[in-house]
Amino acid sequence: MTETALRYDILVSAGRGDPFDRHVFASALALAGGTGAAALPRALGLDRQGLIGVAATYFPQVLPLMEALPADAGSASDPGALEEDDLRRLLLDHRSRGVLAENWLATIIARRSLGPNHLWQDLGLTHRSELGRLMHRHFAALAACNVHDMKWKKFFYRQLCERDGVLICKAPNCTVCDDVHHCFAPEAGEPLNVLQQPVSRT
Numbered sequence: 001m002t003e004t005a006l007r008y009d010i011l012v013s014a015g016r017g018d019p020f021d022r023h024v025f026a027s028a029l030a031l032a033g034g035t036g037a038a039a040l041p042r043a044l045g046l047d048r049q050g051l052i053g054v055a056a057t058y059f060p061q062v063l064p065l066m067e068a069l070p071a072d073a074g075s076a077s078d079p080g081a082l083e084e085d086d087l088r089r090l091l092l093d094h095r096s097r098g099v100l101a102e103n104w105l106a107t108i109i110a111r112r113s114l115g116p117n118h119l120w121q122d123l124g125l126t127h128r129s130e131l132g133r134l135m136h137r138h139f140a141a142l143a144a145c146n147v148h149d150m151k152w153k154k155f156f157y158r159q160l161c162e163r164d165g166v167l168i169c170k171a172p173n174c175t176v177c178d179d180v181h182h183c184f185a186p187e188a189g190e191p192l193n194v195l196q197q198p199v200s201r202t
Helices: 008-014 019-032 037-044 048-058 060-067 083-092 100-112 128-138 140-144 152-163 180-184
Strands: none
Touching: 008 019, 008 060, 019 037, 019 048, 019 100, 019 128, 037 048, 037 060, 037 100, 048 060, 048 100, 083 100, 083 152, 100 128, 128 140
């Protein structure tokens, strides 16, 4: 099996399961696996067993690729990214449906939050609204706290700081803060994946 099997269009067309979740996982796999399946554990934070689980659930056609990964293909956290484990735990503590997919998503979101682009881009999604839909679908209680639609990375960081009792804001509320544009400015940009179309709300 060639690595072209990790192309978004091929994953989606031959995959199975819930259309939106399939789209989300296909987006992440296609973007992170651009250089081959061997890059997936580090890029997505999932170990071999996690990747096998994603493939078995949504993309059985690429199961051989995941099974061919080394048995010790791990997903160790970046030692310089102290917040990754905390963010994964925050997400896991707010799972909506109690399904295994939410464990995988929490890990992927935490790892991709370390990327340099908008989070929706580093997840391979088509636009920011898809990230909001993902959050409200699988981490609803946490998403409900983002009442003013703060940028998701900023929101996560703020939630982690509040959980630890750390005051990070220099103003009493967002409306009088000089940095409000850093937290709420539009997250415009182009998708990082190609061959991709948004999925309908079914």
